[in-house]
Amino acid sequence: MERTESMPAQTRPPGVATVDPGSVLLPGHDVPLGRYTTVRRLLPQRTRRLVGAWCFVDHFGPDDVAQRPGMEVPPHPHTGLQTVTWLLDGEILHRDSLGNEQPIRPGQLNVMTSGHGIAHSERSPAEHPPLMHGVQLWVALPDPARAGAADFAHHAELPRWRDGDLDVTLLVGELAGERSPARVHTPLLGAQLELAGAGAVALPLRRDFEYALLALDGAAEVDGVPLAPGALLWLGTGRDTFAARGEPGTRLMLLGGTPFEEPLVMWWNFVGRSHEEIVAAREDWMAGRRFGAVAADPDPPLPAPTLPTTRLKARDRSGGFRDS
DSSP states (O other): OOOOOSOGGGOOOSOOEEEETTEEEEOOEEEEETTTEEEEEEESBTTBOOBTTEEEEEEEEEEEOTTSOOOEEEEEEEBSEEEEEEEEESOEEEEETTSOEEEEOTTOEEEEEOTTOEEEEEEOOSSOOSEEEEEEEEEEOOTTGGGSOOEEEEESOOOEEEETTEEEEEEEEEETTEEOSSOOSSSEEEEEEEEOSSSOEEOOOOTTSEEEEEEEESOEEETTEEEOTTOEEEEEESOSOOEEEESTTOEEEEEEESOOOSOBEEETTEEESSHHHHHHHHHHHHHTOSSOOOTTOSSOOOOOOOOOSSOOOEEOTTSOEEOO
């Protein structure tokens, strides 16, 4: 999925409310994506850049696309990251420069690893469901995986189970003795939680992970904090569990991982470690090098935006600047 902001590190969120010493509510802000889709961007924000290695969280929909094209994102590049795509409603056709052409539907998972460079496009098929609702997430790749080969995997079957009044679908990582088939490069967790009753629910957490909960739909309350759809509650580290309650059918996304300590430079669709890396990636994309072509896509590739006149600076997971 394409980033549409040329300098996300300079974007001020509409408000960051401190809830208690161990959690921060991040309401996000709306960003146009392509010609027809608007997403709510939850990460990165000025005060919170990462949750584990999760460095980018977009929540889109639910949108009525019955009489609209739906998602239309032409070929664009990526470096230094994995994209993780999850749908609640709708259908998206993924095409990439490795030659993959794969539709994704609700309950299925697409994981694309850019490594040193890949290009892809994301489009709703001509005949598509009337609703579009989902998330796209980025995972920052550590050294040396970020310089490795590109890859793509589609997972039609994922671990699913019921724990009391909670239905769990494990997207990535390990939870409650279950393991996802999706390959990751740092200790990571992504899981959809659906409340099946009105009582409080909880899951065991790792104290060495930091966690956040994204409200996908329905009204929820997490550790006494109201959580509206499209908001992200950062839970911090050192937790053994959390308590959530809400109406039956409420869906949340639990994200977690060990704190990612490598500094990052994020600009447009690139994740790097220095200004020079980003400049080189942009030059290669505009020159038709490194990333390959999405041959099956009918549209020309997106041009990269103009770089800012100031040097891009690396930031740590809490938003502080690091030498790059």
